[in-house]
Amino acid sequence: MILVLTPNTRPDSSEYKQLLAFLANLSGISTRVHNEVGVEQTLTEVYLIGNTKALSMEDMSRLPCVDRVVRISEEYRVLGRHKNDDRSTHFDYNGVRFGQDNLNVFAGLCAVDTIDHVEMMMKVLQEHGQVCTRMGAYKPRTSPYSFQGHGKACLPYVFDLAGKYGMKVIAMEITHESHVDEINEALHQTGSPTGVMLQIGTRNTQNFELLKIVGRQQEFPVLLKRGFGITLDESLNAAEYLASEGNRRVIFGLRGMKTNMGDPHRNFVDFAQVPAVHRLTRMPVCIDPSHSVGARTCSPEGMLDVMHVTAQGVIAGANMVLVDFHPVPNKALVDGPQALLVKELPLFLEDIRIAREAYEKRMALIMQYQQE
Ligand code: PEP
Ligand code: MN
Numbered sequence: 001m002i003l004v005l006t007p008n009t010r011p012d013s014s015e016y017k018q019l020l021a022f023l024a025n026l027s028g029i030s031t032r033v034h035n036e037v038g039v040e041q042t043l044t045e046v047y048l049i050g051n052t053k054a055l056s057m058e059d060m061s062r063l064p065c066v067d068r069v070v071r072i073s074e075e076y077r078v079l080g081r082h083k084n085d086d087r088s089t090h091f092d093y094n095g096v097r098f099g100q101d102n103l104n105v106f107a108g109l110c111a112v113d114t115i116d117h118v119e120m121m122m123k124v125l126q127e128h129g130q131v132c133t134r135m136g137a138y139k140p141r142t143s144p145y146s147f148q149g150h151g152k153a154c155l156p157y158v159f160d161l162a163g164k165y166g167m168k169v170i171a172m173e174i175t176h177e178s179h180v181d182e183i184n185e186a187l188h189q190t191g192s193p194t195g196v197m198l199q200i201g202t203r204n205t206q207n208f209e210l211l212k213i214v215g216r217q218q219e220f221p222v223l224l225k226r227g228f229g230i231t232l233d234e235s236l237n238a239a240e241y242l243a244s245e246g247n248r249r250v251i252f253g254l255r256g257m258k259t260n261m262g263d264p265h266r267n268f269v270d271f272a273q274v275p276a277v278h279r280l281t282r283m284p285v286c287i288d289p290s291h292s293v294g295a296r297t298c299s300p301e302g303m304l305d306v307m308h309v310t311a312q313g314v315i316a317g318a319n320m321v322l323v324d325f326h327p328v329p330n331k332a333l334v335d336g337p338q339a340l341l342v343k344e345l346p347l348f349l350e351d352i353r354i355a356r357e358a359y360e361k362r363m364a365l366i367m368q369y370q371q372e
Contacts, residue, residue: 001052001076002062002070004087007041015064022063023048026055034078034246038299045087047077050313077238078243079250079281089282091249091332093221094195096132097282098251103319103356106197108133110290110324111147111334112154114183115161120327122165124342128349133162134171134322138179139334140203146276147333152179155186163193171223171322173199177213184219197221202228202255202291205238215245223251223286223322228258232361236281251284251320254313256292265305266294266338271313278317287313290338306340307351316357321352 009016023031031051036043044065048055052071060069070085081089090099098104105148108121112135125133137159139149139270162170174180183196198220204210205227214222222242235252242250254274256267269292277285289310297305324341328333340348 001050001055001057001060001072003046003048003063004068004070005044005046005065006067007043009042009044009065011044013065015216018267019046019064019066024157028299029055034248036248050168075233076281077242077303079236079240079283080315081278081282085282090284091221091251093197096168096195098221098249098277098319100278100282100317100319103314103321103352104132104169105130105170105349105352106132106134106286106320106322107325107340107348108135108170108323109326110134110332110339111139111149112158113138113147113150113331113333115154115157117327118154118158118329119161119165121325121342122161122167122211124327124345125167126165128345130283130349131168132171133167133169134160134199135171136334138173138175139190140173140175141334142200148332152182152186155183156190156370158278159186159190159192159194163190167194167307169197170271171197174206174214174372175201175210177210177216180214180217180220186365195220196211197223197251199223199225201225205235206230206236208241211238211241212245215247218247218249221249221251221322222247223253223259225253225255225278225288226270228256228267236277239281239283250287252277252281253286253288253320253322254292254318255288262295264295265292267292269293270311271309271318274313274316275319284319285317287318288322289313290322290324290335290340294335296337296340304340304344307348310348311355314352315359317359317363323348 032047034045057069072082138147155203184206202225224239254270259268262268263321271287273283289306293305324339327342329336329339
């Protein structure tokens with residue numbers, strides 16, 4: 001059960017102390033307090049953990065400071081969408097809104113290779129009105145002999161260039177807790193010209209100790225990729241690890257499942273689950289068409305499979321598209337064969353616009369139908 005308190009409840013107020021004292025006396029129930037500090041107000045939620053079945057919603061809503069009560073009907077206590085749950089489904093980070101009701105595109109390099117490629121990429125993004133990008137510095141690779149990413153060495157120039165080209169958020173995978181410190185340090189050194197969304201890759205979806213550490217920091221939002229060989233429920237629970245430690249600014253990423261049933265694609269595309277994640281949780285949902293498809297194959301008309309699956313995810317309501325581009329794909333050190341070309345960026349963005357418009361029309365249609 002969650003007690004949502006009246007906005008701006010002060011922790012030193014006598015009503016709040018009275019509430020906590022009352023809750024402390026309930027047998028078999030422990031509490032966990034979460035504060036969400038916003039620009040305009042601070043929201044406090046008190047999670048009641050244990051046997052809450054015997055508690056009446058009505059009684060609890062009469063307690064001091066309590067604005068409303070949500071009974072947790074499903075798993076994913078913090079990030080889940082529960083019955084009569086009108087908690088928000090969006091957050092803002094560095095001036096960019098991330099929600100279940102909007103869409104952001106993160107086109108960019110799978111892996112940072114040269115400073116020139118970073119600059120060429122960001123320049124094109126800016127020319128097409130983009131403020132978000134992806135830039136991998138720490139790359140988890142199948143072979144220990146493959147390029148592992150430039151790591152912290154590339155961060156200063158990536159951040160400087162992001163500032164120069166108006167990039168507000170960079171999605172960047174981390175594979176170890178020390179990477180969070182390195183990113184923080186590089187941002188500090190460069191005067192924080194941009195923001196970073198920490199990406200937990202599919203190989204680390206169930207790295208619970210990493211999740212706990214990343215969940216404890218509140219500085220950066222997190223993109224958690226679905227594990228490539230586990231159920232949706234297991235991956236949503238992994239997201240809940242982040243939130244249970246305090247970081248609720250989590251985006252859930254679909255990136256395809258590893259099975260040869262997906263052939264000829266690199267992974268079996270799972271974007272049909274975008275609406276399922278919306279139904280089960282309050283997280284914005286990202287799709288990664290590049291790592292799902294893994295190649296530049298086309299339909300007979302010449303439309304890339306990467307673009308087809310992007311449109312399929314967007315028309316189902318996806319909120320973020322994470323996609324590999326490269327100015328010179330044959331020089332890319334990671335995933336060149338699946339990268340889109342920078343000259344394809346306007347085409348890609350227009351195709352997304354069409355799919356998003358279709359999604360919005362579909363939602364208007366269903367709302368009209370329900371009113372009839
Ligand atoms: C990536 O986005 O660069 C990546 C490695 O993705 P995934 O973890 O989904 O394989
Ligand atoms: Mn990749």
